[in-house]
Structures are given as C-alpha cells and as structure tokens.
Amino acid sequence: MAMDAGPPIRPIRPAFGLCLALLLAPRAAASQDPAAGEVRSVTIPGSDVSFSLTFVPGGTVLLGSPESEVGRDDDEGPRRTVRISSIWMGVHEVSQDEFALFRHRRLDDDVGPAPDVPFDADAVTRPSPPYEDPAHGMADEGHPAVGMTRWAALHYARWLSLKTGQLFRLPTEAEWEYVCRAGVPTEAATGLPDDLGAVAWYDANSGGAYHRVGTRAPDALGIHDLLGNVAEWVLDGYAADAYARLPEAEPATDPLAGHPARGRGLVRGGAFDDPPERLRCAERFPETPAWKRRDPQVPKSRWWNTDSPHVGFRLASPAGSHTMDEIRGYWAEILGGP
Numbered sequence: 001m002a003m004d005a006g007p008p009i010r011p012i013r014p015a016f017g018l019c020l021a022l023l024l025a026p027r028a029a030a031s032q033d034p035a036a037g038e039v040r041s042v043t044i045p046g047s048d049v050s051f052s053l054t055f056v057p058g059g060t061v062l063l064g065s066p067e068s069e070v071g072r073d074d075d076e077g078p079r080r081t082v083r084i085s086s087i088w089m090g091v092h093e094v095s096q097d098e099f100a101l102f103r104h105r106r107l108d109d110d111v112g113p114a115p116d117v118p119f120d121a122d123a124v125t126r127p128s129p130p131y132e133d134p135a136h137g138m139a140d141e142g143h144p145a146v147g148m149t150r151w152a153a154l155h156y157a158r159w160l161s162l163k164t165g166q167l168f169r170l171p172t173e174a175e176w177e178y179v180c181r182a183g184v185p186t187e188a189a190t191g192l193p194d195d196l197g198a199v200a201w202y203d204a205n206s207g208g209a210y211h212r213v214g215t216r217a218p219d220a221l222g223i224h225d226l227l228g229n230v231a232e233w234v235l236d237g238y239a240a241d242a243y244a245r246l247p248e249a250e251p252a253t254d255p256l257a258g259h260p261a262r263g264r265g266l267v268r269g270g271a272f273d274d275p276p277e278r279l280r281c282a283e284r285f286p287e288t289p290a291w292k293r294r295d296p297q298v299p300k301s302r303w304w305n306t307d308s309p310h311v312g313f314r315l316a317s318p319a320g321s322h323t324m325d326e327i328r329g330y331w332a333e334i335l336g337g338p
Helices: 018-024 096-103 150-164 173-183 324-335
Strands: 039-043 050-056 059-063 080-084 087-090 231-237 265-268 284-286 311-313 316-318
Touching: 050 173, 059 173, 080 173, 087 173, 096 150, 150 324, 173 231, 173 265
Parallel strands: 231 311
Antiparallel strands: 039 050, 050 087, 059 080, 087 316, 231 265, 265 284
C-alpha cells in the first residue's frame, strides 16, 4: 500500500451523474494539505456532541487478498490496484449519542452551519420507531450506534452534512480497505494484525457484547475499532465479482460499485461476535435476510434490522470544501428530495 501527494483525480467510472462523480473525489486544497494523521474535531451545531476525523492522504492500494490467506473467500479477488483520493476518516464508529440527535426529533433543533444557512429540523426524514431495541439492551452513550440499515446510515450522513455544512458520507469499500491497510500492519499468512486483541473486540475477548468506542488501542493512523467491535456499512452495493470488474492495466480511481441506496449492501471490519478470520482488511460481508429475521412488518423496516446489533457505521468526508448547493445536490442524487 502506498500513499502519495499527487493531484486528486476524479472517478473514472462514476455510478450516477456528474454531482456524485465530483463529490466522491476531493477538491484541490485552497492551501497546503493537512499532514497525514492530522485530527480535526467537529461539534454538531446546537449540541455539545462532537466527533473526530483523521486525515488520510491519497495513494494506491491492492484490494483483495492472496489465495493463500487464511480465511480467504472467493469474493476477495482477483486482486486489483486502485487509486484513492485524500479523505478524512472518522476516528471512531458513530456513537449512540451522535445518532440520537438525528433519530429523535426532540433532541434536534433549527441550528445549522451558519446564521445565514437555513436548517429546518422539522423537514428531516427520520427513522421510524424500531420494532425492538436495535442495541439488544447492550448499549448506552459512548457505545457505537447499531442495528440501522444502510438506508438509515445514509440518511444520518445527509442530516449531518446539512447540519454542519460539510459533506459526510459512508466510505466506499475501496476507501475503507485503503485506510485499513494503511493503519493496520498484518501478518502475511493470515492477514491479521500482530496483536489482534490489543486493537479489536472480537469473539475471544468481547464477552459477547460490543464496547464503548475507543477502548481498544488505535491503529497507526490513530483510528479506533476499524476491526472488530461492530462491522461498518460502506457506500457500495455488494457484488461478488466487484474486483473482477475493475481494470487491470490502469488503476481505477475511487471506484464505487452499485447504487448506495439500492440493492444488497455490505459491511467491513468484523464485529464483537466474529472469529479472528473475519477481522481482516480484505474480509467482505454482505447483508443477509437473517438481519431482519424477527421483524414482523410487511414490508420490513427500511430503517432498522432487528437482528444486527453487530452492525454500525463510520463516516468519511472528502478532502476540500463544498458548497451547500453541491452538498444538497449530492444527497438529492442518492436519496432523492431537494
């Protein structure tokens, strides 16, 4: 895996229209780029809730795993080199207290990114009440938000983008693996960190539950829980042959498979109830009907999975700045609406 400071390149295979293609890649920096590992704190307007992002310079990564890697699945190949643009990555998984501001209207308000930028809390599309506790009684403040669908995670990212005036979204699958390989040195044979228990909650040390964010050691980029604790939604739709569709001769730039709001999604990183082989940078885990097994609704909820307390998400933000019109256009293209 190699990082470099080359100029940002727009995606060569945008999945939708021009707006999404532009906003997947960062804008040229107005001044000197941040240093690798620089941390930025964001306070959600109208609250005292904050979260942190770390800067990851762009570069290239070899996606997938060698056929000899222990626990390897067929959908982890063929290996392809892709180019990733600079990105800000969430230091932690989105927490219960962060997600609650979006989930519960009573906790939100009309405070936006600036006095002259309108924000209407009553106009926000919010999750319907879940059939059962998405956290299965395991969580409180400081724990990762869990049990939401990819649809719900996307709506949270839109709400946060409009609330803060900064574009937030789910990381693409390629971005997630790029950041994982940049921060987590692994053993060649297994693809696992040298000391998995130090950086991850998984079946051998979790006690059958997920834990507060940031209670395991950070990786080399200062990111916590990228492996283990809860698995994380990515922006792409799942395709078993996603890597085979990428070009061999020239690395694809910022690839995105499928539609972010349609079809079968997938999560990365493994969770508190997974064995070690699921906690590899290359492991791809598509969503399954079992995650909604106990949901009696017809159709089943678009917002919640009754049986996935092992699933949460982390946010990413393209480097550079974007106007509110561009941010609104990005989300209108993915989720519809104004």
